Amino acid sequence: MKSSFHLDRQNEDIDSRIVAGLERISEVFRVLLWNESKEFSLSPIQIQILIFLDTHSKDKCKISYLAAEFNMTKPTISDAVKSLEEKSLIKRKTDPSDSRSHYIELTGKGKKVVEKSAMFTAELEKPIHLLKDDDKVTLLLNLISIIHHLTEAGVITIQRMCMTCVYYKKDDSRNIHFCKLLNKRLKNTELRIDCPEHSMRNKILT
Ligand code: SF4
Known part of the structure; x- marks a missing residue:
């Protein structure tokens, strides 16, 4: 190929x-x-x-x-x-x-x-x-998805985004994101890429 x-x-x-x-x-x-x-x-x-x-x-x-x-x-x-x-x-x-x-x-x-x-x-x-708001959300979600995949594959070792956080929960059936630390539902526009409260699901650094 x-x-x-x-x-x-x-x-x-x-x-x-x-x-x-x-x-x-x-x-x-x-x-x-x-x-x-x-x-x-x-x-x-x-x-x-x-x-x-x-x-x-x-x-x-x-x-x-x-x-x-x-x-x-x-x-x-x-x-x-x-x-x-x-x-x-x-x-x-x-x-x-x-x-x-x-x-x-x-x-x-x-x-x-x-x-x-x-x-x-x-x-x-x-x-x-200059992008429309909807296009920004789509771009953000797709970037998060790509970064998440690269993290899971071990290409990137450090991430501080919601999908790799112990406090993150997702209800796939309703496509709802939830932060257990902030105790609130996260809109698509609120998903974080670099969160100060992030705690890695599988700690890499000791
Ligand atoms: S603590 Fe930060 S990174 Fe973790 S789920 Fe909540 S908002 Fe997302």
Whole structure:
């Protein structure tokens, strides 16, 4: 069977064109991040780490979690963190609940870089804003379904979306989503992709 990138197959098969489209979108992230990183003399992963630290709780701001989040090895993340530390953009703090453990937080200088760099997706948001509401819901549900499949297949290790959460329940017969933690029904538009209260159904990190 020819790959999704083979043009003969793409012209005959919509699935292959969707895969090729997703590949183009992943390239957009790479290009936008690269442009941003050049401006601040940082690598793309360093920018991603800074943005992640700004938007997630302390328990996730640790080397092992960052390595799993970005599908990289701990030494690679450690090198990136060391470089950010040398540039005074982050600092390491002792975890009050475990003196042998450290988490990472942004310095004031790091926060200023995040303020400027976190908008790197602005160009991508423009065509999404133009979609009809129904089309946005369809796109969101399909993206969740694809991400869920990739998580179940072990391609992505860390997810914080409803479908992988211990608090999530679905009534398939009525197509109703429910969050046991918030104790409320979730509309399709409320399904989360990165939830601060998420707890992984099968814990990967110890
Ligand atoms: S805690 Fe968050 S991720 Fe889990 S089901 Fe509720 S809303 Fe979804």
